[in-house]
Amino acid sequence: MPLNHAELEAIYLTIALASITTVLLLVLGTPLAWWLSRRRGSVSATVEAIVAMPLILPPTVLGFYLLLLFTPDTALGRLWQQLTGTQLAFSFSALVIGSVVYSLPFVVQPLQAAFQRVPQGLLHAAATLGANPWDQFRSVVLPLTRRSFVTAASLGFAHTVGEFGVVLMIGGNIPGETQVLSIALYDSVESLRFDEAHRLAAGLVVFSFALLFLLYRSNAEHGWRVRA
Amino acid sequence: MTGLSLDLRCQGNSDFALQLECSLPASGITAVYGPSGSGKSTLLDCIAGLRQPQADSVIRFNGETWLDREHALPSWQRRIGYVFQDARLFPHLNVQQNLDYAVARRSAPGSISLPQVIAWLELEALLPRASDTLSAGQKQRVAIGRALLSSPRLLLLDEPLANLDHAARQQCLRCLQRLATELQLPMLYVSHDIEEVSQLADHLLLLDRGRLLEQGPLLDLCSRLDTRLSHEEQAAAILTAQVTRHDSAFNLTELAVDGHTLLVNHLPDAPGQSRRVRIPARDVSICRERPRDSSILNILPVTLCEIEHTEGARLLLRLSLGSQFLLARITRKSAVELRLQVGDPIYAQIKSAALLMEVTDLA
Numbered sequence: 406m407p408l409n410h411a412e413l414e415a416i417y418l419t420i421a422l423a424s425i426t427t428v429l430l431l432v433l434g435t436p437l438a439w440w441l442s443r444r445r446g447s448v449s450a451t452v453e454a455i456v457a458m459p460l461i462l463p464p465t466v467l468g469f470y471l472l473l474l475f476t477p478d479t480a481l482g483r484l485w486q487q488l489t490g491t492q493l494a495f496s497f498s499a500l501v502i503g504s505v506v507y508s509l510p511f512v513v514q515p516l517q518a519a520f521q522r523v524p525q526g527l528l529h530a531a532a533t534l535g536a537n538p539w540d541q542f543r544s545v546v547l548p549l550t551r552r553s554f555v556t557a558a559s560l561g562f563a564h565t566v567g568e569f570g571v572v573l574m575i576g577g578n579i580p581g582e583t584q585v586l587s588i589a590l591y592d593s594v595e596s597l598r599f600d601e602a603h604r605l606a607a608g609l610v611v612f613s614f615a616l617l618f619l620l621y622r623s624n625a626e627h628g629w630r631v632r633a
Numbered sequence: 634m635t636g637l638s639l640d641l642r643c644q645g646n647s648d649f650a651l652q653l654e655c656s657l658p659a660s661g662i663t664a665v666y667g668p669s670g671s672g673k674s675t676l677l678d679c680i681a682g683l684r685q686p687q688a689d690s691v692i693r694f695n696g697e698t699w700l701d702r703e704h705a706l707p708s709w710q711r712r713i714g715y716v717f718q719d720a721r722l723f724p725h726l727n728v729q730q731n732l733d734y735a736v737a738r739r740s741a742p743g744s745i746s747l748p749q750v751i752a753w754l755e756l757e758a759l760l761p762r763a764s765d766t767l768s769a770g771q772k773q774r775v776a777i778g779r780a781l782l783s784s785p786r787l788l789l790l791d792e793p794l795a796n797l798d799h800a801a802r803q804q805c806l807r808c809l810q811r812l813a814t815e816l817q818l819p820m821l822y823v824s825h826d827i828e829e830v831s832q833l834a835d836h837l838l839l840l841d842r843g844r845l846l847e848q849g850p851l852l853d854l855c856s857r858l859d860t861r862l863s864h865e866e867q868a869a870a871i872l873t874a875q876v877t878r879h880d881s882a883f884n885l886t887e888l889a890v891d892g893h894t895l896l897v898n899h900l901p902d903a904p905g906q907s908r909r910v911r912i913p914a915r916d917v918s919i920c921r922e923r924p925r926d927s928s929i930l931n932i933l934p935v936t937l938c939e940i941e942h943t944e945g946a947r948l949l950l951r952l953s954l955g956s957q958f959l960l961a962r963i964t965r966k967s968a969v970e971l972r973l974q975v976g977d978p979i980y981a982q983i984k985s986a987a988l989l990m991e992v993t994d995l996a
Binding site: 524526527529530531532533534535536537540544545548549 | 682707710713715717719735739
C-alpha cells in the first residue's frame with residue numbers, strides 16, 4: 406500500500422525535525438554535559454534538575470509554557486518576529502526549539518555519565534604533555550566517549566521522532582509545516598482512517614525497535630566502560 | 634636566576650596544609666622524601682600547575698615566573714614532564730601512539746629523539762602493544778619515555794616505582810640512573826623509600842606534614858646527626874666508592890673509598906666504575922684497637938668527629954673516613970666505657986652481611 410502525499414510529507418518533516426534537533430542537541434549538549442561532569446555544587450544540581458525536567462513533566466506542560474513563550478507578546482516572540490518577519494508559534498522553528506528542550510536529557514545524561522568516567526588523571530597527563538584543554542578534550546575525552554555520543558545521538562533522534570504533546574501544543578497540525586508523524590497518526594485516528602493509522606503506527610514501532618536494537622547490540626559488543 | 638624557587642601554601646588532601654619556601658638546584662636529581670601524607674604529591678602537583686595553591690604563592694623556574702599573584706602559567710605551557718605513580722597511559726592508544734602523543738605536542742624540537750628513548754628504555758618490543766596489556770613495570774617505562782619525549786625542562790616523578798615488583802623496580806632504577814647521567818635534565822623525584830632515594834638522589838628535600846624539615850646535598854644530609862633522617866631505624870650513611878678489582882676466588886669485589894678498601898659481594902661492574910654504598914648506622918660498631926682474628930672483613934680507621942648528646946640508651950656517632958662520613962649507632966654505655974672523645978682515631982667495624990646485602994640491593 407503506497408504512502409499518500411500527506412504521509413510522505415509527515416515522514417520527511419519528522420526526519421528533518423529529528424535530524425536538526427539532534428545536531429543542535431550535540432552542539433549544545435556536549436559543552437553542557439562536560440560542564441556538569443566537572444562540577445559538584447548547588448548551581449550544577451539546579452542545572453541538572455532543569456535538564457532532567459522533561460523526563461517527568463507531562464509534555465503538555467512543557468508545550469503550554471513554550472507556547473506562551475513563543476507568542477508575539479513576549480520578548481523572545483517579538484525578537485523572532487523582528488528578525489524573521491514571521492511568527493514563532495506554530496512554525497517549524499518552534500518545533501525545533503521545543504524538541505531541543507524536550508530531548509535535552511536524552512543527550513546530556515549519557516554524555517555526562519560518559520565524561521564522568523574519564524579519569525581526571527588522564528587529562529592531567531595530557532596537560533603535562535602540552536595539550537591545552539580543547540586538545541585534551543579532542544584527543545582524550547572524545548575517543549574514550551565516542552560510543553556514548555552514538556548512544557546520545559540515537560536516543561535524542563528517536564525521542565524527537567516520538568514526541569507528541571509538545572508538538573501539538575506549540576506546532577498545531579499544519580501539513581508540511583508542523584504536521585509530524587505522531588500528529589498525522591493522531592489526525593488519522595480522529596478522522597477514523599484506521600488503515601492509514603496502522604501504517605504510521607506500525608512504522609514507528611518498527612523504526613523505534615530497530616534503532617534501539619542496533620544501539621544495544623553495538624553497546625553490548627563494545628562494552629560501555631571507559632577503560633582506564 | 635637558575636633553579637626552581639618555591640614559596641607555596643596549599644591545602645593538601647589530608648588534614649595538613651603544604652607550606653614551604655625553598656630553592657632547588659636546576660640540575661641533578663632532587664629527591665622529595667617523607668612519610669605518606671607529608672605533602673609530596675601536593676608539592677609536585679603545584680609545580681606542575683595541576684593544583685592551584687593559595688593566592689600569595691610563587692613559583693619561578695630559571696628566571697621564568699610560573700605562578701605569582703598576577704598570573705599562573707597553565708600546565709601545558711610549563712614544559713614539564715610528569716611521571717605519575719599510576720603511569721596514566723592513554724587507554725585508547727597503543728604504546729607507539731602514546732609516545733607519538735608527546736612528540737606531536739612538544740613546543741621545542743628537543744634533544745631527545747624517539748629512537749633514543751626507545752633504545753634507552755627498551756621499548757622496541759612494546760611499541761605495537763595496547764597500553765592496558767602491559768605489566769606495571771612496562772607501563773612505567775613507557776610513561777617515563779612519553780614524559781621525556783615532550784622535551785621537558787624539568788622532570789617530575791611521583792613514586793614511579795611504588796607499584797612495581799623488585800625486578801621491574803631495579804630495571805626502572807637503572808634506566809633513571811642512566812637518564813640522569815646522560816641527559817642534562819633536572820628531576821624532582823618523590824619517594825618514601827630511602828633505598829631508592831639513596832641510590833638516585835643528588836639533593837634531598839625532607840618533608841613532614843607539609844613542612845620542609847631539611848634540604849641539602851644527599852650525602853651531607855645523610856651523615857648529619859641533627860636530622861630526623863639519621864634517627865630513623867634504617868638511618869644510613871652513603872659513601873661513594875670506585876670498583877677497584879674483583880676477587881674471583883672468594884666471589885668478592887674490592888671498592889675504594891677515599892683510599893680505603895671495602896670488600897663487598899661480587900658486583901658486575903667493571904673496575905673504575907663509581908658506586909654508592911649505603912651503610913646502616915646500626916651495622917657499624919666501634920673499637921679502640923684494630924681487632925685481630927675477627928671474622929669481620931671491613932675494619933676501617935676513622936676519626937670520631939661528632940657524638941650525639943642524648944639521654945637515651947643509644948646514641949649516634951659521626952665518623953670521618955677521608956672526606957666522607959659514616960654513622961654508627963652504639964649504646965651510650967659503650968660510649969662512656971670507651972671514653973670516646975671527638976677527634977679520637979678509632980676503628981669502625983662494618984658487619985659485612987649488612988653491607989653486602991645493601992650493596993646487592995643497590996646494584
